[in-house]
Amino acid sequence: MPRGPVIALSGGVGGAKLALGLSHLDLHQNLLVVANVGDDFEHLGLTICPDLDTVTYTLAGLSDQSKGWGRADEGWRFMAALQQLGGESWFNLGDGDLALHVLRTGALAAGENLTAVTRAVSRHLGITARVLPMSDDPVRTMIQTTDGALAFQHYFVRDRCEPVVTGFVFDGIAAARPQPGFMAALADPDLRAIIITPSNPFVSIDPILSLPGVRDAVRAAPAPVIAVSPIVAGRAIKGPAAKMMAELGMPSTALAVAQHYGDLLDGFVLDHGDQDQADAVAALGVRPMVTKTVMESLEDRVGLARDVLALAQELGA
Amino acid sequence: MPRGPVIALSGGVGGAKLALGLSHLDLHQNLLVVANVGDDFEHLGLTICPDLDTVTYTLAGLSDQSKGWGRADEGWRFMAALQQLGGESWFNLGDGDLALHVLRTGALAAGENLTAVTRAVSRHLGITARVLPMSDDPVRTMIQTTDGALAFQHYFVRDRCEPVVTGFVFDGIAAARPQPGFMAALADPDLRAIIITPSNPFVSIDPILSLPGVRDAVRAAPAPVIAVSPIVAGRAIKGPAAKMMAELGMPSTALAVAQHYGDLLDGFVLDHGDQDQADAVAALGVRPMVTKTVMESLEDRVGLARDVLALAQELGA
Numbered sequence: 001m002p003r004g005p006v007i008a009l010s011g012g013v014g015g016a017k018l019a020l021g022l023s024h025l026d027l028h029q030n031l032l033v034v035a036n037v038g039d040d041f042e043h044l045g046l047t048i049c050p051d052l053d054t055v056t057y058t059l060a061g062l063s064d065q066s067k068g069w070g071r072a073d074e075g076w077r078f079m080a081a082l083q084q085l086g087g088e089s090w091f092n093l094g095d096g097d098l099a100l101h102v103l104r105t106g107a108l109a110a111g112e113n114l115t116a117v118t119r120a121v122s123r124h125l126g127i128t129a130r131v132l133p134m135s136d137d138p139v140r141t142m143i144q145t146t147d148g149a150l151a152f153q154h155y156f157v158r159d160r161c162e163p164v165v166t167g168f169v170f171d172g173i174a175a176a177r178p179q180p181g182f183m184a185a186l187a188d189p190d191l192r193a194i195i196i197t198p199s200n201p202f203v204s205i206d207p208i209l210s211l212p213g214v215r216d217a218v219r220a221a222p223a224p225v226i227a228v229s230p231i232v233a234g235r236a237i238k239g240p241a242a243k244m245m246a247e248l249g250m251p252s253t254a255l256a257v258a259q260h261y262g263d264l265l266d267g268f269v270l271d272h273g274d275q276d277q278a279d280a281v282a283a284l285g286v287r288p289m290v291t292k293t294v295m296e297s298l299e300d301r302v303g304l305a306r307d308v309l310a311l312a313q314e315l316g317a
Numbered sequence: 318m319p320r321g322p323v324i325a326l327s328g329g330v331g332g333a334k335l336a337l338g339l340s341h342l343d344l345h346q347n348l349l350v351v352a353n354v355g356d357d358f359e360h361l362g363l364t365i366c367p368d369l370d371t372v373t374y375t376l377a378g379l380s381d382q383s384k385g386w387g388r389a390d391e392g393w394r395f396m397a398a399l400q401q402l403g404g405e406s407w408f409n410l411g412d413g414d415l416a417l418h419v420l421r422t423g424a425l426a427a428g429e430n431l432t433a434v435t436r437a438v439s440r441h442l443g444i445t446a447r448v449l450p451m452s453d454d455p456v457r458t459m460i461q462t463t464d465g466a467l468a469f470q471h472y473f474v475r476d477r478c479e480p481v482v483t484g485f486v487f488d489g490i491a492a493a494r495p496q497p498g499f500m501a502a503l504a505d506p507d508l509r510a511i512i513i514t515p516s517n518p519f520v521s522i523d524p525i526l527s528l529p530g531v532r533d534a535v536r537a538a539p540a541p542v543i544a545v546s547p548i549v550a551g552r553a554i555k556g557p558a559a560k561m562m563a564e565l566g567m568p569s570t571a572l573a574v575a576q577h578y579g580d581l582l583d584g585f586v587l588d589h590g591d592q593d594q595a596d597a598v599a600a601l602g603v604r605p606m607v608t609k610t611v612m613e614s615l616e617d618r619v620g621l622a623r624d625v626l627a628l629a630q631e632l633g634a
Contacts, residue, residue: 045423075394081416086441095412099398102419106362124403 004190011204015197021305038207193312321507328521338622355524510629
């Protein structure tokens, strides 16, 4: 297997868990975690990047394991004071977490790009993997619902994913340039694997794949493309993926996720609970691998990362 | 005595203490606390207004009495995370305090003026007095020192008032318009008193008096002008006033403060410890009042406020 880069496309929690597993495999700078920025939003004058930050906090060992977002040992005095002052309080921002948002907003206003800010943050937190925003240009996911279009965080946090989803629009996507290091790695002849982590296909992964040139570059890349199903036994481990699939008229199954990614895939990783779908995945021309995909412990994360890389090695041989 | 407005010109701690005393005298909306904005600065992309906020927190009963700034029962997770991320950490921002800076910065960016933001904050915190910034336009105090010019907070916080002061420049003052409600109150025929609180004459009060038209309006106002000495027994109760006076070649005395304000004053309030300077104050044509000016308890604050209003009544009669 070539000693080149491994690319992991990631949303928030599920992607960050697998990225953490991968970061334990001595890939160092050869691990590129490319995070969705479609969830990013401007709130209270701050630029907030939930997926990027979940990846960052997770890789830095600072994440709150039970909540799945934000920092562990967090305080909430800011939110209490904000409410007291009549500010918008539907989106929780922890006291420690705020430092990242304030620093980033200031740096962006001073003309730095998101890549540079993210790199500086990673360096200060001792992260050896390369965490990259999918783009330095703003892309904002709009959720089309039967109640009208909603900005992602309004749908996701404020309205608790309650509206019925009919589709997705990635505002700004046509003008957004994919992050250059990401594109360079996709074209690297030593590329080892492109891993689509178990994040939401529609709102975490599709924005990355929809950037101009990315889908073609993924297809043309010399390395196998492997997705890990975010759906296990008909349910999403976290978040609204299964609910969205039902509302979009798709079965809420791992197989449907494989079908969604279609001919982009070389391999697909299903949980033991979905073993019965492996043949149908194979019938798509995609190599199935059945293993434990539910990541409860650090061991689970590292184990799944190892399994995925082993499948990549097999497919790349 | 007319039942019209009372104006208190204020910097941070000392001014806020007397303002709190005044706020206990049933003046309600007739109490205008006009706060210096020369200490304001942009830090980490946030607009921070230390004097205005000290007045606000003090009148709302939220201030930290021991520190003299910020909120009581404050948390410091933001600062810890900021340091971890390599951010500028010489200026302490409490977790709860941040809510005010973030809200204000967002509102200003959205086109609101500082008066409107301050009014909304006062309303949410149940403050009945009218807290006004001296101007909605930016004025930034520069401290001229033997080491060169320093932005106020760099001098005051970062460099702990160590550089030797040679003078002061109020950047933006010529173009700054005094807050309209302040000017209207100065011209109110029922105005009861203009109180120069025991704040730093050079960097808290002089910026207010240096706004175009203010010194003339104070002179022309129908009410007596009374200053309370921030210097007691040769020392400043808080802050660098006495050190500045020495560096500027003035004696660090209450009398020198009275001389500094000059013919603007009708009355001057000295502490018992400076009783021996009362005659010299009187020789300036200014009515001296000797009382307890050191405000340790709430009772002290209310007592001094009562004394000052009594002197105003006497002088206005």
